[in-house]
Amino acid sequence: MLTILVTRAFLHLTGYPQVGSGGLHIAHVLWGGLGMLVAHLMSMLFIGVGVRNAAAVVAGAGFGLFIDEVGKFLTADNNYFYEPVAAVIYAVFVATYAVVRLGVNRRPLSERERLVNAAHRTADGHAGSPAGGEWPTRIRERWRSALADFCRRPPLRRWTAPAIGLFTLFSLGRPLVLLSRDANLPNLVHATFACTAFVLAVLGLWRSTRGRSATDLFEVALMMELLVVQVFWLLDSEFAGILPVAWTVALLTLNRRHAAPAPPDRATCGPVAR
Missing domain, CATH: 1.20.1440 (de novo design (two linked rop proteins))
Structure with a gap:
């Protein structure tokens, strides 16, 4: 959602520039697809916590650029400013959240899933991920601590x-x-x-x-x-x-x-x- 808001604010401030010349226009949906492809390749070609975190950021930004132009694909006149597009985008995020929650919380982890998770942590350790992957965890814990202190007031x-x-x-x-x-x-x-x-x-x-x-x-x-x-x-x-x-x-x-x-x-x- 942050990518969508930043993209729309940037386009509004710059007057919706055309990337390309003549009859060509490189829409940012293409950059979004490229970002998701890069994230997919990162997750397949490399292992480690740091790579997974970076791939998640790239994939999230890419999906934001992609879904931001959904109005063009829902209308016959390729209308980027299609009015219900905000609700459509939000509904996609809501549906994604619901599917993930149902998939994760449908039942407790099985013994096989625990073993797979342990194997992933072992692989991360051998890949040298702990040193490079600690900073997202530290940032997350500091954020949670600061938020808890703030909410305790x-x-x-x-x-x-x-x-x-x-x-x-x-x-x-x-x-x-x-x-x-x-x-x-x-x-x-x-x-x-x-x-x-x-x-x-x-x-x-x-x-x-x-x-x-x-x-x-x-x-x-x-x-x-x-x-x-x-x-x-x-x-x-x-x-x-x-x-x-x-x-x-x-x-x-x-x-x-x-x-x-x-x-x-x-x-x-x-x-x-x-």
Whole structure:
């Protein structure tokens, strides 16, 4: 998604330049395909954590460049500015996330899968990957530690639940208005999920005011917002709808950090990420 936003901002600021001359135009979908090909070759020709991390970055950027031009392939006039394209791109990411989550969490790892993972770690060690592949892990751990410290602040813990409630209330307005104007199936689905998310958030607020944990209710409410409601928001607002998506992700991150248990030496500071 970051590649898409950067690409569109760059094209807007530069006036959508044409790469090529005469009747030729090298669209950035081709650069995206090249990036995915390079990432594929990297993962096949080399081993090690560092190579896998680099291949993941190249593949992600390449896929972003590729999917950014999906509007040209959905319209007869090759319209890059096809309005629903933001929702289409976001729906692809949502579907990818769902498939990965279902594939990874479908069952515990088998003994054979554990042995394969151990063999991969051994191969990485013989390839000299630990020295070259430690920096992404260090950056990730430092980021998680900084995020946990930030989320542990009392004002954030105090206002996360009300913020979730207000956000779901805000998200409820437009689908109800659309449903009152036209009771078609898309508007009904939009309103149903928005209403359900709001009800779950209200129940969570009610539980939290009584000193009971409500992070599970907030989790479901925010996931419904992220996976369903925000798709319709992007369909209406195009790429301006990415702001509510970012806000939903921020609230979801805060809620998950509050749900994580605190380490023994910092039990008095509030829950942090594991």
